Amino acid sequence: MNVRSAHSVLESVFGYESFRGDQAAIVEHVVAGGDAVVLMPTGGGKSLCYQIPALVREGTGIVISPLIALMQDQVDALAANGVRAAFLNSTLSREEAAAVEADLLADRLDLLYMAPERLVQSRTLDLLSRARLSLFAIDEAHCVSQWGHDFRTDYLGLSVLAEAFPNVPRVALTATATPATHRELTERLRLDGARHFVSSFDRPNIRYRIVEKNQPRAQLLDLIRTEHAGESGIVYCLSRRSVDQTAEALRAQGIDALGYHAGLPEEERSAHQARFLREDGVVMVATIAFGMGIDKPDVRFVAHLDLPKSVEGYYQETGRAGRDGLPATAWMAYGLNDVVQLRRMIDSSEGSAARKRQQRTHIDAMLALCETLTCRRVQILRYFGEDSEPCGNCDNCAEPPTGWDATVPVQKLLSAIIRLDRERGQQFGAGQIIDVLRGKDNPRSSQSGHAELTVWGIGADLSENVWRGIVRQLLARNVIAAVGDYGVLVLADAAGPILRGEETIELRREPERSQRARTRSGGKAAVVELAVEDQPLFEALRSWRAEQAREQGVPAYV
Numbered sequence: 001m002n003v004r005s006a007h008s009v010l011e012s013v014f015g016y017e018s019f020r021g022d023q024a025a026i027v028e029h030v031v032a033g034g035d036a037v038v039l040m041p042t043g044g045g046k047s048l049c050y051q052i053p054a055l056v057r058e059g060t061g062i063v064i065s066p067l068i069a070l071m072q073d074q075v076d077a078l079a080a081n082g083v084r085a086a087f088l089n090s091t092l093s094r095e096e097a098a099a100v101e102a103d104l105l106a107d108r109l110d111l112l113y114m115a116p117e118r119l120v121q122s123r124t125l126d127l128l129s130r131a132r133l134s135l136f137a138i139d140e141a142h143c144v145s146q147w148g149h150d151f152r153t154d155y156l157g158l159s160v161l162a163e164a165f166p167n168v169p170r171v172a173l174t175a176t177a178t179p180a181t182h183r184e185l186t187e188r189l190r191l192d193g194a195r196h197f198v199s200s201f202d203r204p205n206i207r208y209r210i211v212e213k214n215q216p217r218a219q220l221l222d223l224i225r226t227e228h229a230g231e232s233g234i235v236y237c238l239s240r241r242s243v244d245q246t247a248e249a250l251r252a253q254g255i256d257a258l259g260y261h262a263g264l265p266e267e268e269r270s271a272h273q274a275r276f277l278r279e280d281g282v283v284m285v286a287t288i289a290f291g292m293g294i295d296k297p298d299v300r301f302v303a304h305l306d307l308p309k310s311v312e313g314y315y316q317e318t319g320r321a322g323r324d325g326l327p328a329t330a331w332m333a334y335g336l337n338d339v340v341q342l343r344r345m346i347d348s349s350e351g352s353a354a355r356k357r358q359q360r361t362h363i364d365a366m367l368a369l370c371e372t373l374t375c376r377r378v379q380i381l382r383y384f385g386e387d388s389e390p391c392g393n394c395d396n397c398a399e400p401p402t403g404w405d406a407t408v409p410v411q412k413l414l415s416a417i418i419r420l421d422r423e424r425g426q427q428f429g430a431g432q433i434i435d436v437l438r439g440k441d442n443p444r445s446s447q448s449g450h451a452e453l454t455v456w457g458i459g460a461d462l463s464e465n466v467w468r469g470i471v472r473q474l475l476a477r478n479v480i481a482a483v484g485d486y487g488v489l490v491l492a493d494a495a496g497p498i499l500r501g502e503e504t505i506e507l508r509r510e511p512e513r514s515q516r517a518r519t520r521s522g523g524k525a526a527v528v529e530l531a532v533e534d535q536p537l538f539e540a541l542r543s544w545r546a547e548q549a550r551e552q553g554v555p556a557y558v
Ligand code: ADP
Pocket: 016, 017, 018, 019, 020, 023, 040, 041, 042, 043, 044, 045, 046, 047, 048, 295, 297
């Protein structure tokens, strides 16, 4: 068999004129019996990379996919093109399953879809050993990565294929492409001899934008009304409750919004999904439970109202926009609470220390993307190991953000954290520390007598918003950390050099000066003095905190 017959399958079965990107090379390699690892962005056209070889080669191609809910659709779409496809999963009755098995053994199937948990059963392996197989396609292969964002235990069992079917070519495909995931999936699926096909992960038609969150629903509504009225979009929220509330709020404003999360009844979910796929202009408000394997070409925007847990997740979710190649928007609103909340979720989650460390690394990369002063696309592609030039198309390229030397305000903040601990013997969350810095007389603060503190009001020259921005950026850069149930602020690794005046720190955006600048000891000299004076204290706090961390098993931030 050769590429020409692959090309004729492309035309006669799928109705396409030409292969895209690496498709031709991958198809040729797999048709010839080689193993392959395929890294290609969402919408890049991974399916054809195994569907065509399965049609060209003798026997049945086994497609392993975690997406049971989509198997019926996939099989129907193939059948509509005259491909003999079927699936084996728990939705089939015993009789239906027996009929599919009979078709497989009689070599009457081109493609057979199943979930990994089905495949690794000894009964299934035995069945497959009696069938004629053209290939194994392992879709969403990043699910085998234990440190990734989509780990599925059953994927680990797929390593048996290497030994059980040494003569059947295997193709692993994913849209998650960090070098670490790539290495891990190659190892775990035992694809040592495979050829690797790594496509560029750039999605040039997607315009990335990350804005500061203040009234997320109003900001979202504004985005939809001014730029995407009547168009299809996906809005991602972290919690089910926020999905429900956001969908409701959009509907109240006349937008055709539907909700999707694991807490909704199955019928409602599939009805919503079907409407989203078939109709124009539906906005799907969803948790990340929605979207994997969804192939809707004309999604014009993907909005995040909460911070994704990793750049991989963000990239996959935003990648669902603009699969038709036309301009699309990836928009995210992000604020101080996102940082605190996500870190806290990790700290209080079950799971090994190593797992938590990994999750923290994922979030840190995500935060770095949010806070970057340079091109978002360059940053995203660099994360996936690709070099690129500034795109001219993202928010940072379109309107380069200004940096400002925030060393003095940051020293004030760090000093406030230390002084509150020393003079009050207490730690506080961001809100209260900002109140103290601004000398804000509210019942909450004055009750605890903070007005007597040396740091009271030293930051009154900056507005509350500017302070929140500072705290957010410092959290993102590990200068401070928010720990425990209440997210109290403590100093973190990068605080020392700034506090000691050895390093300056540049933050995003010039601050608007606050109206009520009633600085008490606001001069630069006074603060640097304060910071220098706090040095020994910083060292003491550091070792105390490390000890505390060891005892309580919390992260040793300071
Ligand atoms: P992935 O699995 O990589 O996200 P799909 O395999 O679902 O992507 O393909 C995405 C879309 O691109 C589908 O609508 C598919 O039909 C289309 N497509 C794939 N390859 C080609 C091609 N060579 N020519 C035209 N359209 C293609």
